[in-house]
Amino acid sequence: MDTKRFGGSDFKFKAASVGYLGASGIRLISRLSPTDPNACNYCAVYNHGGVALSGLVAELWISRIRTAAFGVATMEHLVNPGPLVVALFGTGKIAHEIVPMLKRALSVAELRVNSRRSESVARFVDAHAVAPFKVRAEPDGRRMMDGADLVITLTEARSPLVFPGTLKRGAVVCSMGGKNELDYGVLLESQRLIVDDVDFASEVGDGGSWIAQGHLTKDQFTARVDALACEIAGKQKVGRLSAQDTIVAIVQGVAVGDVAFAIHALREAERWNKGLLVELPD
Known part of the structure; x- marks a missing residue:
């Protein structure tokens, strides 16, 4: 309202x-x-x-924890076995919450961090220097994804950060922002699409952006969804069919x-x- x-x-x-x-x-x-x-x-x-x-x-703090938790709970059922190279776009408060959750849930070899402001990245890297895996800044967006097993976008970007041809086979990209972080071509190259809520994903974030851009209708987007995040976490459906599957997950958390x-x-x-x-x- x-x-x-x-x-x-x-x-x-x-x-x-x-x-x-x-x-x-x-x-x-x-x-x-x-x-x-x-x-x-x-x-x-x-x-x-x-x-x-x-x-x-x-509950502003709760919402941040919830968003991070929903994301990681989905990712751990989609990624290939580690150790993993993780690329994280964004250094906001939710990004800070997600790092210790990645530590608990996944086997991480390296965490690459990228944001618009270099000083924010430097502070973020310093804040998580005690993590049991390497945390480093990577200013080049394309180098961020070179060989990455898991790409997480947690930004307010209005134009794509991830483009076709930049993800390796078998990678998972988890879009968690509210606007447009993934180019539509990334979806076309993927084998699986997972969302936490179809209606919300078709209005907000990349799903809503792709529909608004005319790439597909809401019905076509809904038909493209392979499973809900809760179905994956509850083992009602399989998220990954093969190690070579490139997977797009749109996870923003639900009420x-x-x-x-x-x-x-x-x-x-x-x-x-x-x-x-x-x-x-x-």
């Missing part, structure tokens, strides 16, 4: 239910832009045992992840007697 013409901000509301945790939640997002540093993000949590609001959890993390954070706060207790009228 965009209220900027009335002097307001951009509001988003997303609800999800997490049955196994016995709770549901509503993401409440208020911001002036997708990258607004003063965005006000909360998740309202409701336990299924009653109708009252159980808690309100600040149920934020709600699940918020429920967990609220219950941990209760267990450790943290947070602020507010009495609400009946």
